Amino acid sequence: MAGKIKKGALVRVVREKLENSLEATASDTRFPSYLFESKGEIVDMNDEYALLRFYTPTPNVWLRIDQLELVE
Structure with missing residues (x-):
């Protein structure tokens, strides 16, 4: 699905992917x-x-793009 994400698209953050990411451990x-x-x-x-x-x-x-999903 990440291949379809482009500028101007509406997206939602996937909680599981963000909470378990390297970026999450670097901040609050x-x-x-x-x-x-x-x-x-x-x-x-x-x-x-x-x-x-x-x-x-x-x-x-x-x-990160892989932490997002398109909203329909």
Whole structure:
């Protein structure tokens, strides 16, 4: 599914993939609920990461593409 993810797509963060990741061990593991309960829009991408904008008053965040799933 990650092959279909592109700039402008609406995605949701997969809790299991984020919580068990190397990135999660490098910072606070108490993730805010909006990451998993709301949609984010991809505003930029590179080979491995996507910059997500959530429609809440929070900063954009970079996450690995394999930690995301498309929202239909």
